[in-house]
Structures are given as structure tokens and as C-alpha cells.
Amino acid sequence: MIELANINKSFGQHQVLHEVTYLFDSGKVYGIVGENGAGKTTLFRCIAGLETASGSLKSDLEPLKNNLGYLTSDPYFLSKLTGEEYIYLLTDARGKQIKNLSERNIFELPLKEYASAYSTGMKKKLALTATLLQDNNYYILDEPFNGIDLQSSIILTEIILRLKAMSKTILISSHIFSTLKDTCDEILVLENGRISKSVKKEQFGDFEEEMKEKILQKDIDKLWL
Template sequence: MVRVENLSVSYGSKQVLDHLSFEVKPGEVHGIVGENGAGKTTLFESLVGFKKGYSGSVDYVPDVQQSIGFLPANPPMITKITGSEYLKLVLLARGIDRDDFDESNIFDLPLNSYADTYSTGMQKKLALLGVILQGNAFYVLDEPFNGLDYQSCLMVIDILAELRTAGKAVIVSSHIFSTLSDSCDYIHFLKRGAFQHSVGKEKFSEIEAVIKRELIRDSVKGLGIR
């Protein structure tokens, strides 16, 4: 459904993504984990067409390109519109005219309040709700767990499972490995713009140990805590 081949992105002389190749099929959830600055957001923006000027290719099954649900790491909010109005607006972008969100308001958001007065976590949940209700075919979710309380994180894990069952293709990033191991079919460890490891479910625990070793080593010992 979505095939990425040799995707490379540079900012000036700095190469940020280095020949990434992978494929996301319907009913698959792919997780991306990597340290700050590894290139996750750059990858996601390239996938959804926000970032041009990359080399390599991003190919979709034709009807999928019009049906991408992108949750940015920091979803932009429009001022002076309520949560309900926000949802109505993003659904209208997919030609869906809908006013009643009571049953879909699974995060108990104050939908009659202005969305720009929501907390960071509430805005993230509203934006996530919007892309899910749009009924897209391909979901690109940049840190959907970030800023969410524990209960909402569990709900997002459930949402990812539902998307898989519904045959959607999903790519999701997180800094918390366990959120990905609970929800993904494949995990890709992105390091300095390249996939250092790409593994399926059966190797998640093995790879978690490897990633921990590669990322932190004994650096905390340098604090000399006694």
C-alpha cells in the first residue's frame, strides 16, 4: 500500500534521512523509535507530502494518497473554534458532514469549549480523534502518546489494534518502547537517519535490550551519584 525506497533527506550539507526503504501493508502497524533528532518527524513529513525535495521514492496505492490521516507531533489549533467545530471542520475536509460527536468523544473532551484553551494532552487527543473519525486508509501518527495520561495511552493502544483489525496501514512513532511493543507488528529503530534495526513482534524483547545498550550504555554513571 505504501512503499518507500531509498528515501534520503538533507538540510544543506547535513543528511537527516539516509536511504530508508520499507513497506507498510493494509492491516500492519509499524512503529518508529529513535533518539531526539534521529529523523522521525522528517520521515513522517516526507511520507505525507509536507516535505518536498527528498531523493528516492514514496509510492502509494492510488486512492490512498487522498486518504492519509496525519497526526503531527504538535497539532496546530485554530483559535476561537470549539472542539466540536474542530472535528466538524476536519471531517468536512473528507466530505463528511457531521455534528454529533457524543458517542465518539471517548476521551471525554469538553467539546463545547474553545480547542485552543485545551491542555497539550487534550489538544493531542482532539487531533487524534479528528484523523480517526475521518476514516482514512493510511495513518501517520507522530508521537500520539506524548503528553497523554496513562488511561489515554492505553486507549491509543486499543485504537491502534482497531485500526489493524479494520485493515488500515499505520506508522507511529514513540519515545516509549513499551507503547510500541504493545501495539505494533514491526518496530524500526532509527539512528541518525538510518534504520539500525527493523524487527517483527517475535524479536521485540531482544531488540529492546539491544536498543537500551546502544542508546544509554553507562552514561548515567558519569553523574557520580552516591
Template sequence: MLNISNLTAGYGNTLILDTINLKAAAGEVHGILGVNGAGKTTFFKALCRLGPAFSGEVSWQGAPLSPAGMGYLPAEPYFYPYQTGQEYLELCSHRNPGFRIDKWNGLFQLPLKDLTETYSTGMRKKLALLGILAGGYQVLLLDEPFSGLDLESTEILYEILEELRRNGLCLLLSSHIMATVRQVCDRASYLSEGQIQETFDKDDFPALEQFVKTKIHDRTKAAWAEIRKPS
């Protein structure tokens, strides 16, 4: 079980996340749903101690979990210059020597001998995904993993997530698209105004969708009233 307790994070005097508590089980894909700017990326960066000031506790299977024990896929992956895809994956797999780069690349068929700066946006996302899989982590943080992927790669990622679930990994996956959450997640939490507003099981995803729509409609009601007001 992944247990996140009283997570609070922000930049300077600006509080972004306020006392977040969340649990996710092994073999579970847990969605973090929210509009752009809701704090999904800040949430992941706080767990990895990347950027925002952080307080709270994170544990896995009852023991404290450090950032080194999590694999993080950022929404916009970064690679060192003059580095080939092969070199990147070899670096990522140093703690997991059993990872077969050639076998896993059979899924995406990336040109691993080429420099990463020649890769397209989708290719960079696929290389970064292979990189966190190469690390052998039990907890994965996936920030908008489907962004930038084509139709074929999206279907392959669905299969990868199912395989990881069967192997007992715990995955937190962020998205602002309800269809993605319905497709891949076992549970989902709605992040808004710096807090987890509510968490839904898969059977209750229709209620989650209605919950999100109500939030959006309530927020835009006043704006629509102004737009429709006669000049």
C-alpha cells in the same frame, strides 16, 4: 501495502534521512523507534511534504500516495485560534461525512463547544487524534501519539489502535520508548544516523531491545571512561 522507496530528506545542505526503504501492510501497526533527534519527526514530515526537501517514492496498494491520502498526527498539534473543538472536527470530516463526531467523542468526552486554546496538552492531543480519524484515511502517521496522555486516555488509545488494525488501516507509529512498541506494534524499525538500521517482527522484539541497548552502550562507553577517570 505501504511502500516507501529511497526516501531522502534534509534541510539545506544538511541530510537528515538517507535512502530509507520501508514496507508496512494493511492491518499493521509499524513502529519507528529511535532516540530523540534520530529523525522520526523529519521522516513523517517528509512523507507529508511538510518542511524538509524530499526525494523518493511513496505508494499504497500499488498506486502513488500523495500527502492528501495520509492522516498525520504531529507530536505537538496546532489549531487555528478562536476555533472550537467541534468546528475543528467538522473541518477534518468534510471528506468523510459518515464520521459521527458525537459518537467518537464518547471515548474522550472533550468539551467540543470550548475554544481549543483552552484545552490542556492531553486534550489537544486527543482532539488531533479524533481529527485524523475523522478524515477517513487508510494510512495514518502517528508521531509520539502517547505523549501527554493520562493513564485512562492511554488505555483508550490502545483500544483505538486495535480497532484500526482490525479495520485494515496501515499505521506508522513513532516512539522513543520500547515499552510502547512492545505493546502496540506488529513490526518495528530502528531509525539511527539517518537510516533504518534494522527491522524486527513482533516475535523478535527481545532482540530489538538488546539491539537498542547495545547501540546506546557502545555510544556512551567513551563518555563513561572519561567520567570514571581519576582527576
């Protein structure tokens, strides 16, 4: 469980998050959607303890940051760190001893090579593997499906569903609505730093049509003027 109450965050004079309040239950997957600049990544960084914010943030395991796996949309890797060393670095931080790493390399990554030389999709899969091997109770996955291949997308969907079955709390942002439909119990719409709508699973079909209608109100025919 993660409980947010009146979370506010500003950068200088610009307020990014406004009174964000929500309870994320254990054993559920929550999708966070919104246009670029709506505040999704800032909200994730506040939950992860990477940004300070006013308001209160509680979880049933404290401190939250020591039990949270955060997959950023664009993972960063030191230039002289191999994939294998990166995984050991992150798992050591959680006091986890990883044995038979080669057998747990489900994405078949070249773990002896420098991670900085990986492709975008390989970097995403490496960061995901390390985060999962930490065995966290809470997960934030910021655009986890971006840049990965179809086979890996299928694997990731199954991983998320298994984490849910293990009573983990999972927050996902994605611009690919089909991935949210396949994994989420609830979708929250973030607009201008506020949660404007909560959509339950049985409402996903109507919500998708509503989104399409809203988007297609823009006159795309102007592209061919």
C-alpha cells in the same frame, strides 16, 4: 500499502534522510524508533506530503495525502476555534458528514471550548479524534502517547489494534517501548537518517534488552560526582 524507494531529504547542506527504502503493508502496525534528530519526524512529513524529497513514494490509494491521517507530535490549533469546529473542519476536508458528535466524543472533551485553551493531553486527544473521524486508510501517529493519561493510553492502544484489524496501515513513533510492544508488528530503527534495523514481534524482548544495555553503557554515575 505504502512503498518508499530511495527517499532522500536535505535541508541546505544537511542531509537528514539517506536512501530510505521500505514497504509498509496493509493491516500492520510499524513502530519507528530512533534518537532525537534521527529523522523520524522528517520521514513522516515526507510521507504526508508536507516536505518534498527525492526518490519515489507509492501507495495502493492515490493520492496518498488524501487518504492519510497524520497526528503530529505537537498539534497546532487556531486561537478562536472550538474543539467541535476543529473536528468538523478536518472531517469536512475528507467529505465526511459527522452526526451525533457528542456520542463519538470518547475522550469526553469540552468540545464547545476553544481548543487553544486545552491542556497538552486534551489537544492530543482532540487531534486524534478528528483524525480518526476522517476514516483514513493510512495513519501516521507521531508520539501519540505523549502527554495523555493512563485511561486514554489504554483506549488509544485498543484503537490502534482495531485499525489494524480493519487492514489500515499504521506508522507510530514512541519513546515509550511498552506502547510499541503492545501495538506493533514490527519496529524499525532509524539512525542518522537511515533504517539500520528491522525487528519482528518475536524479537521485541531481545531488542528491548539490547537497547537497555546500549543506553546504560553511558556512565550515569557521573551525575553524582
